[in-house]
Amino acid sequence: MDCTTNENAALFFVDRHLAEGRGDKIAFREADGARRALSYAGLAEQTARFAGALARAGVRREERVALVIRDQIEFPVAFWGALKAGAIPVPINTLLATEIYANILEDSRASLLVLSEELWDTLRPALEGNRHLRAVVVIGARRDGCETYTGFMAGAPAAAVAEACGDELAFWLYSSGSTGTPKGVRHVHSALKATCDTFAAQVLGISEADTVFSAAKMFFAYGLGNAMSFPMSVGAGTVLLAGRPTPEAVAGVLKDHRPTLFCGVPTLYAAMLHAQEAAGRRPEHCLRLCTSAGEALPREIGERWQALWGAEIVDGVGSTEMLHIFLSNRPSDIVYGTSGVAVPGYEVRLVGEDGQDVADGEVGELLVRGPSSAEGYWNRRDKSRATFAGHWTRTGDKYERTEGGRYVYCGRADDMFKVSGIWLSPFEVEQALVAHPAVLEAAVVPRKTADGLEKPAAFIVLKPGTDPAVVEELKEFVKARVGMWKYPRWIDIVEELPKTATGKIQRFRLRMVS
CATH class of the missing domain: 3.30.300.30 (ANL, C-terminal domain)
Incomplete structure (x- = not known):
């Protein structure tokens, strides 16, 4: 290895907290289901045993471990445990159809699958004929041909953290499929901390005193940062909701668990506004700040939310390829209806069809460069070449820049007409x-x-x-x-x-x- 120290991301996000005296602090708390809690010390111990269980099961370094897990305590255990083992965790959308699961499992060539028992009926047909899976672990009751998560972990030795360089592949995410078939996006160890040092620290101002709740799930980039890497970067706590984030369920979490940071998407903000306005009473919460991504937040929704809830929504732009938000409004400097300015640590530019920068007020494609850019797509060489152009990543989003330097969303490149x-x-x-x-x-x-x-x-x-x-x-x-x-x-x-x-x-x- 070229690196002189072990740069495995699990050391910074998990084990560091024991040395810094946060072992007893609750890292994750479930808002539904069994309503369990897991401390940082418990997370460190369980992730080490998960790594040991992978080794005992014959999973080798750099082999893929597919995770089709709801937002529950086993998700961070499996994700960071796989990193500790030197394996590649691949979180997968928990709301897909059987055929798409079959395609992703075949495409990723995962050798082991961990899934929540609630998803078994959908996943089971996708496993038939799979040539790569050597083991399937079910969180919950035993299923034919599978091992239970409890049995998988029982008696597993605590494994040492595998050595890794910051530029070494750490995990994959599959793109959301808003424009077609999901693509495997490969990220390196250092990318996780990079998003924390930029958006989380310099825009959100996240601290150990915060509690985060992300309605956006952990299986995709926005939720992975919100609910896991961001709070774990400072030793904060996270509230997990395994079920559907309906307006009623989310309002209940905000009232009962008192998070200070809430991360949602425009559709949810609109639905919650309608429900709250129909109820005719002000919501109960302890929010200091909200975030929005996934789609551009309409100005009307942002203004109405802030007026009713008394908390700003920091609307930003991110992508699976960049891992999290790189263009954003900032607290106390929000212009709803815009995507703000570049997050510190990132550069953005707008280019026309000729590849040249466009003037203020003209529409161009948004390009970004920064420390969290993906290594590329799996098995999509042409697509990788088209998207990752040297240091720059093509987002496929059309924007215009105002004279004041703010960026205004116009649509996806393939949505404009x-x-x-x-x-x-x-x-x-x-x-x-x-x-x-x-x-x-x-x-x-x-x-x-x-x-x-x-x-x-x-x-x-x-x-x-x-x-x-x-x-x-x-x-x-x-x-x-x-x-x-x-x-x-x-x-x-x-x-x-x-x-x-x-x-x-x-x-x-x-x-x-x-």
Whole structure:
């Protein structure tokens, strides 16, 4: 190894806290299920035994360990335990279909799978014919051909932390699939601390006194940072919710467990606002700050939330490829409807189709460089070359920069389309729609007229009790807010919008039916 010290991330995030006197402090507390708690000392001990159990099961260094685990105590044990063993943990979305699980398990060539028992019925058919899995560990009751998590851990020796360099591969994440098939994104050990030193420390100002609750789950980049690496970087605590983060469930966690930092997504903020406003009372909480990512936060939602909850939402932009947020608003310096400025430690630029930087007020693709960039995609050489251009990572997001230096989201590169020869931002029209008191959610995609021209079409979710006749009023409402040519020529009322598990709207699915 070229590095002179062991830079395995588990040493900093787990074992360091014992030496610094935080062993008795609660690291993770469950808000549902068995409502268990795990101290930093308990985490250090259990992760060492998980590493030992992997070695006993024949899992070798750099082999993949697939984790299809709900947000429960076993998740951090398995993740950091795999790192301690020198294996590669691969957290996987817990809300996928059987066919997609089969594809990811085949693609990753994981040799061992750990899953929550609630997901067994969905996972079981995906295991048939898999050529790579040598063992399946179920957290819960025994299943045919599997080992229980309790049995897997029983009597396992505590293993030493495997030596690793900061640039060595540590874990994979699979992209959310908002534009198609999930891709395996490979990250190195040093990337985890890099996101903590930048966004967590310099924007959130996270401290040991904080308690974090992330409605966004730990299986994807935003939730992994929120609920695990960020609080563990300073010895803070995390509240875990294994079940669905419904507005009622989340409000209950905020009231009962009193977190100081709450991490959500725009869809959830909108739903919680509607529920709270309908209830007609102010919420109970101890929040000092909230974060939002996954989709751009509409200005209307941010302003209403802050007015009702008395806590700012720091809206930011991140990606699986960059591991967490690299462009963000900041506490006490928030302009809702924008994505703020570059997080300290990152650089961003906007380029046109010719690859040259665009001027303020012009739309360009967002490129970013910083210390948490992924090593590349697994088995996607062409895609890696297209996305990772030297130090710069292409985000696929279209933005414009204001004269004041703030960045305003316009849409995904493949979501933008021209109307009357002018580029149209679906997000701008969506913001106008959700500003109407009758609209809960909105998504805009192109639809062709009879003569083959593309015009905006909107799919909307109305608030309960709304008269569908509001559609014609909405067209005039949008015209008045963003311009005559941008209004949606068609407005389809739907019960829900197709989304990834991270809350991103899957506009490609709407384009297929538009």
